[in-house]
Amino acid sequence: MSRKTLRIGTRASQLALWQANWVKSCLEQRYPDLEVTLTKIKTQGDRILDVPLAMVGGKGLFVKEIEEAMLRDEVDIAVHSMKDVPTVFPEGLALRCITEREDPRDILVLRPGVATWRELPQGARIGTSSLRRKSQMLHERPDLHMLDIRGNVETRLRKLTEEDLDGVVLASAGMKRLGFAARISEYLAPEVMLPAIGQGALGLESRVDDAEINALIDFFNHSETAYAVTAERALLRHLEGGCQVPIAAYGTVSGDQVRLTGLVASVDGRQFLKKTLSGPVAEAQALGVSLAEDLLVMGADKILNEVYQHETFNRDREDV
Numbered sequence: 001m002s003r004k005t006l007r008i009g010t011r012a013s014q015l016a017l018w019q020a021n022w023v024k025s026c027l028e029q030r031y032p033d034l035e036v037t038l039t040k041i042k043t044q045g046d047r048i049l050d051v052p053l054a055m056v057g058g059k060g061l062f063v064k065e066i067e068e069a070m071l072r073d074e075v076d077i078a079v080h081s082m083k084d085v086p087t088v089f090p091e092g093l094a095l096r097c098i099t100e101r102e103d104p105r106d107i108l109v110l111r112p113g114v115a116t117w118r119e120l121p122q123g124a125r126i127g128t129s130s131l132r133r134k135s136q137m138l139h140e141r142p143d144l145h146m147l148d149i150r151g152n153v154e155t156r157l158r159k160l161t162e163e164d165l166d167g168v169v170l171a172s173a174g175m176k177r178l179g180f181a182a183r184i185s186e187y188l189a190p191e192v193m194l195p196a197i198g199q200g201a202l203g204l205e206s207r208v209d210d211a212e213i214n215a216l217i218d219f220f221n222h223s224e225t226a227y228a229v230t231a232e233r234a235l236l237r238h239l240e241g242g243c244q245v246p247i248a249a250y251g252t253v254s255g256d257q258v259r260l261t262g263l264v265a266s267v268d269g270r271q272f273l274k275k276t277l278s279g280p281v282a283e284a285q286a287l288g289v290s291l292a293e294d295l296l297v298m299g300a301d302k303i304l305n306e307v308y309q310h311e312t313f314n315r316d317r318e319d320v
């Protein structure tokens with residue numbers, strides 16, 4: 001092997017560093033002679049912490065600066081949480097591998113003494129800045145108060161006490177990777193809380209023409225996860241949604257079939273469109289598109305238009 005060094009570009013958050021270090025150790029284990037370095041890169045998503053993500057707008061908030069570093073040949077690969085990766089890539093870069101999925105579910109950390117969110121009193125206060133999470137909890141419990149909280153996993157856990165909340169919603173994958181599994185009060189089944197597109201999986205992005213690097217990282221790809229996430233992302237792309245709209249999709253593979261459930265809802269959870277389709281894994285992409293089409297026919301276009309108008313309204317107000 002001629003290549004001596006592989007440079008990973010990563011965000012500096014604890015979770016991003018855990019993920020990049022995990023990729024680093026897998027690479028070192030497989031290629032004992034390879035030197036793997038980490039370069040920390042600050043993204044716009046790390047800078048803007050005081051505004052709910054839905055109001056910041058723009059896709060790829062957590063990846064753009066890392067992609068620029070890859071295009072300048074300062075780093076070779078980027079490790080992303082798949083749920084933060086846009087569906088379209090800059091010229092010259094592509095998503096090369098999707099790793100095996102961690103637990104895709106969302107979880108709740110509840111105030112001490114509470115076992116399930118179903119026993120929370122009327123008007124209980126739940127922290128999350130995800131429109132997808134707000135919408136699905138409000139769909140079942142319209143009385144809940146969903147409050148915006150931003151920041152990394154630890155900050156959000158701290159806000160449970162600091163802001164006197166009854167619960168916070170987080171991804172199981174992040175909690176487990178960071179060693180906070182013991183703090184999980186309740187797992188939310190995908191039937192109750194459909195996960196974010198790509199949740200739990202990591203994506204490795206690289207330069208399309210860098211054959212040497214691509215050959216080194218290809219073993220990370222987990223084909224079942226890749227089929228499922230491909231279907232989920234095809235749905236997202238067809239609906240032209242970013243992570244700032246209440247869209248969710250979750251695919252599971254069994255044998256040569258992928259089963260995909262998609263959701264488009266209003267933020268208040270009153271309009272709520274959900275549908276499941278199955279098809280061969282070889283047509284995962286087409287399945288995502290068909291499900292998106294079905295949801296649009298059911299009325300998703302109307303819901304999405306309302307959400308986008310609301311966002312623009314808020315963004316304009318921020319500027320004044």
Ligand SMILES: NCc1[nH]cc(CCC(=O)O)c1CC(=O)O
Pocket residue numbers: 015081082083084169170171172173174198199200201
């Ligand atoms: N939005 C931030 C984010 N991006 C990825 C994860 C961890 C889960 C994953 O890897 O899918 C999290 C934290 C969370 O949502 O609780």
